[in-house]
Amino acid sequence: MFGPEGILIALIVLTMALALFLFVRPPATAGAGERIVAFIALFILPALCLGGGFSAHIEHSKETKSCTSCHAMQPYGRSLYVDDPNYIPAAHFQNHRIPPETACYQCHADYTFYGTLKDKFAGLERVYIQYVSGPPKHIKFKGRYSNGQCLRCHAGARDFEENPVHQAIRSELASSQMSCISSGCHDTVHNVTALDHLKFWRPAQ
Numbered sequence: 203m204f205g206p207e208g209i210l211i212a213l214i215v216l217t218m219a220l221a222l223f224l225f226v227r228p229p230a231t232a233g234a235g236e237r238i239v240a241f242i243a244l245f246i247l248p249a250l251c252l253g254g255g256f257s258a259h260i261e262h263s264k265e266t267k268s269c270t271s272c273h274a275m276q277p278y279g280r281s282l283y284v285d286d287p288n289y290i291p292a293a294h295f296q297n298h299r300i301p302p303e304t305a306c307y308q309c310h311a312d313y314t315f316y317g318t319l320k321d322k323f324a325g326l327e328r329v330y331i332q333y334v335s336g337p338p339k340h341i342k343f344k345g346r347y348s349n350g351q352c353l354r355c356h357a358g359a360r361d362f363e364e365n366p367v368h369q370a371i372r373s374e375l376a377s378s379q380m381s382c383i384s385s386g387c388h389d390t391v392h393n394v395t396a397l398d399h400l401k402f403w404r405p406a407q
Contacts (some may be wrong), residue, residue: 210254217247264307274337277394278306286402288390290383296403299355309351340395349378 213283220243262268270279282295282305291309294300300308313324324344331337353376356362376381382388 207258210251210258213247213254214251217243217251220247221371233235264304266303266305266307269306272332272337274332274341277397278392280397280402281392281394283402284397285401286390289393290388290391292403296405312348312351313345346378347383348380349375351381 220239224240224243268281269275276344278291281289282292284292288291291305294309295302295305357376368375371380375382383391
């Protein structure tokens, strides 16, 4: 059975074969039926390949290994192995509170290419920075981290709902008026500037 990527590859090969055939044998488009085939081969199939390729790349970009393949993101990937339960991303990643294969996407899925149209343009800006001007030495998150990314998993969970601190500020958390990662709460996130002085967890092979 072909998977989605296998189907896409087969479609690309078919498109190229038909386009090459039409290029080598222009008389093959003499009849009305042949022109329809030519239109499909030269316009419809390439559009399907483009759409399928874009979709496949978006799915691939959700993988943790895709995010951490960028040099600028490697310290953030390394921070997932910090041996300290106070490091929120590390604790979630190591204890499989989120799928480790898509750890970055699980917590950052509401902006850049995964967010609104405005966010997608911001994502394109980041692509430009990565490949043209070069990433900054210190990456700073623009805007405010939405509590919705936390609450979509934690809301309804017993240990969250029965926590008296959470109960006292439940409405502020739901509206993001107070951030989950604000000072005094879960405020140790990636903290990549301190990595050289920390102990790391090594998963069993």
